[in-house]
Amino acid sequence: xxxxxxxxxxxxxxxxxxxxxxCTYSDSASNYFPxxxxxxxxxxxxxxxxxxxxxxxxxxxxxxxLNKTAKHFSLHITETQPEDSAVYFCAAVDTGTASKLTFGxxxxxxxxx
Amino acid sequence: GAVVSQHPSWVICKSGTSVKIECRSLDxxxxxxxWYRQFPKQSLMLxxxxxxxxxxxxxxxxxxxxxxxxxxxxxxSTLTVTSAHPEDSSFYICSARDQGTGFYEQYFGPGTRLTVx
Numbered sequence: 337x338x339x340x341x342x343x344x345x346x347x348x349x350x351x352x353x354x355x356x357x358x359c360t361y362s363d364s365a366s367n368y369f370p371x372x373x374x375x376x377x378x379x380x381x382x383x384x385x386x387x388x389x390x391x392x393x394x395x396x397x398x399x400x401x402l403n404k405t406a407k408h409f410s411l412h413i414t415e416t417q418p419e420d421s422a423v424y425f426c427a428a429v430d431t432g433t434a435s436k437l438t439f440g441x442x443x444x445x446x447x448x449x
Numbered sequence: 450g451a452v453v454s455q456h457p458s459w460v461i462c463k464s465g466t467s468v469k470i471e472c473r474s475l476d477x478x479x480x481x482x483x484w485y486r487q488f489p490k491q492s493l494m495l496x497x498x499x500x501x502x503x504x505x506x507x508x509x510x511x512x513x514x515x516x517x518x519x520x521x522x523x524x525x526s527t528l529t530v531t532s533a534h535p536e537d538s539s540f541y542i543c544s545a546r547d548q549g550t551g552f553y554e555q556y557f558g559p560g561t562r563l564t565v566x
Contacts, residue, residue: 368553379455379542379557380493425492431553435481439492 338363340428342440349416350448357443359426360408366428369409370437371400374423383424384411416447452476453545455558462533462565469529470561472543478523479545483555484516487540499526533565 339362349355361369367388372380386393386400386409393400397416402409409428413420423444427437452475462468472482480501485493497518498506505518515537517529526545530537544557 370555372557377560377562379453379544379560382451382554382556385554429553435498436483436495437555441492 338366338428338430338434338438340426340438340440342426342443344443345441346444346446348446348448351416351418353416355411355413355416355420355445355447357411357424357426357445358408359410359428359440360406361428361438362407363428363430364404364407365430365433368429368431369400369402370427371411372425372427374425374442376422380425413445416445418447418449421445421447451547451554451556453543453556453558455543455561457561458559459562460564462563464534464565465532467529467531468533468563469527470541470543470563472526472528472545472558474524474545474547474556477545477547477549479526480523480548481546482520482526483544483546484518484526484528485542485544487542487560493542496528530563533563535565538563538565 342359370385373383374380384398384400386402397414399412423442425442426440429437454473456471482499484496487493496511499518499520501520507513520526542560544555547554
């Protein structure tokens with residue numbers, strides 16, 4: 337089955353700096369890679385996703401890159417703000433055969449003033 | 450769009466009683482819903498996949514007789530924790546796939562905090 341590793345487990349950045357979270361996956365058949373943001377006591381919120389036929393996707397301050405050859409994908413947050421503080425989860429799935437997402441272990445991002 | 454609700458948001462029950470949690474997709478149809486459990490500072494653990502009109506598929510190690518799942522309509526799935534015990538205390542989260550997009554987007558509910566005393 338799929339295995340997703342996520343690093344770092346915690347990340348502290350100053351407001352305005354950039355934050356990068358990296359994930360690697362094991363199943364080369366995986367073709368959909370969403371990122372979720374989870375605030376304390378709330379459910380995960382889909383913030384951006386990327387499909388395997390695309391190398392990069394951007395939405396305002398958030399971008400995701402995918403390297404299929406190396407089987408890794410990354411979340412980039414620029415100009416971080418205190419409200420970006422949360423736990424971020426990456427995930428992967430082979431939409432052709434699997435019905436469930438495999439999640440990374442999460443990254444706790446702290447944006448300090 | 451793509452809103453998933455859960456009810457209740459938190460519940461406290463006594464050991465031995467049963468608790469039902471509802472998961473609804475408010476603005477889209479979801480033939481597939483998922484139930485997760487999350488312990489503090491941990492990732493989401495998939496418990497079962499709920500398919501409308503058929504039996505749920507449980508992950509290894511999850512007791513199907515203890516965690517009853519019913520997906521009776523395209524917008525509603527329920528999880529019943531039967532004979533709850535303190536070790537069942539956790540954060541339960543559902544998610545739903547938006548079939549209308551034709552791809553795989555999955556949206557999560559706000560979660561239900563269960564405390565068993």
